[in-house]
Amino acid sequence: MQNHSPVVKQLKLETVSPGSISRYWVHIVSSGMAQPILVPVMVARGKEDGPVLGLTAAVHGNELNGLPVIQKVFHLLRVEELRGTLVGVPVVNVPGFLINQRYFNDGADLNRLMPGKANGNISEVYAYRIINKIVRQFEYLIDLHTASFGRINSYYIRADMHDPVTARMARLQNAEIIVNNEGADGTLRSAAADLGIHAITVEAGDPHKFQKGMIRSAITGIANVMSDLDMIDEPIIEPEEPSIFCRHSYWLYTNAGGVLEVFPHITDFVKKDQRIALVRNIYGDVVREYFAPEDGIVVGKSVNPVNQTGSRILHLGIVK
Template sequence: MARASFPIGSVRVRAGRSQKVELPMTRTVTGAETNLPVRVVHGREDGPVVWVSAAVHGDEVVGIEVVRRVLRGLDPKEFRGTLIAVPIVNVFGFMTGDRYLPDRRDLNRSFPGSPRGSLAARVAHLFMTEVVTPCEVGIDLHTAAHRRSNLPQVRADLDDPLTRRLARAFGAPVMLHAQLRDGSLRQAAREHGAKVLLYEGGEAMRFDEWAIAPAVAGVHRVLGELGMTAPGEDGPPVADSVELRSSGWVRARRSGIVQMECELGQEVTRGDRLGGLWDSFGRALAAVKADRDGVVIGRTEMPLVNAGDALVHIGTP
């Protein structure tokens, strides 16, 4: 018997097809309707239902390119299971190059949302209802915040056996055991029973190829690990990810101009020099030093800093 079609929004996607779907979100102040763009790859054979999403923060564009490349490499006639791809979740923020929505709310602190709440709550509710609810696994793609960069990494509950297996299959340089945050997509999806990998890599508003390529390969590996693609389609094996169990930021002791002397992925020990703070005439103000042993998984790209600003993110085993 042919596999049943997949319902989403007001349409049903037939088995063996890839179809774009527009999910109505709201009307703008001008009266124009704004939709959530989704593509469903509904394979001919049974298998898991998985979502991959990007741009929950509107300025995090790396994941948009990752989704595009992943979809380009999938044949729905040979695919097993169903993939729901959402390249731009925060459509409003993306259109203005802004991390947040017009109501200044962080969408990733607004889940599971509400059909009658704020704009952020309504977008979150729509995403939960139409995308997360039918899925067993999700991959949410992010970059660092404005004027920061992140080493390619997977953040997940590594104490859950299946999540850990999928994180290892993804093959990012680092996998970090990360606690759930209230209102996050990962927390809300977890409460629905989905296993979620959160990918971080690159900078906001930039197509960093060094962050895009590992994510494309990682998504394909996860699909292969779940049996949704044929062996070999998920790319060559990779070295084991470095497992980190916690992380923390080294912060500026003084206000000034920072010169960073560390690189993403660099292994550091407590007391290592990571950079220096200077005044506008070049007078040394303070050294930036590692406060723990670990791996540099993120850093500021902004040279002007105030006392207390986050400078270097270090993950520890």
């Protein structure tokens, strides 16, 4: 059925009939065999005018929880009651998705070079066209990610918490943790913010898999934002536990190679000087121990024991 969806050069929201859902393949670039590389897009346009909310997933091609999130939000939506327009892009990085990898097919990280360049290299021109053919039309954006290979994440939000609109969107996600992050880092979120789009990043679980709990949580967060923007009439679901707010966060790295073990669990609070990890040589002798530099909460952590010098240990969120 999807293959009968029209191929378009440019997403045009105004061509979707009010009160209907349309599916498109947006032609972004062409491959080395002159075949189009097509990005799937779903558009639900309400009968009444209202905000344009975009949902994007798999900017990193192996971060998959966002894909069923977007599919299910569209399946659950009653478009005849919708106000405004919902746009879903279940896979942004199509070449990466097809080869099960985070990066674009030239090896670049698409989420470090947004908004790309009109006459840039392979990944830059793809990024530029994603922004200009699709994203530019959004007023609000929720960009769905997961942890990277070899790491696990809490369910957490990255948002500029000094901006009242994005702060509100972040709180509505009912996440375990919210990390204040102003962007300006080549991410889709910061490129969208530069266009005046209110954008947050949702980090929902782990790569290369579908996780039911994470998927359900992200759907609730999106529905909450849609209710808050008066796009739908559903009640806002309150969190069971309030989100832990982190002023900022950073990764800790090893300075010795070897076999890494990280002790605290995701969302554990750690105290300054608490032992958080150790590295053994290949014979099992402990060669290095690591301690928390200050009090914080574990936002994410490495679960990959193979640690070359400079590998990540854990992502520490600073609450105070």
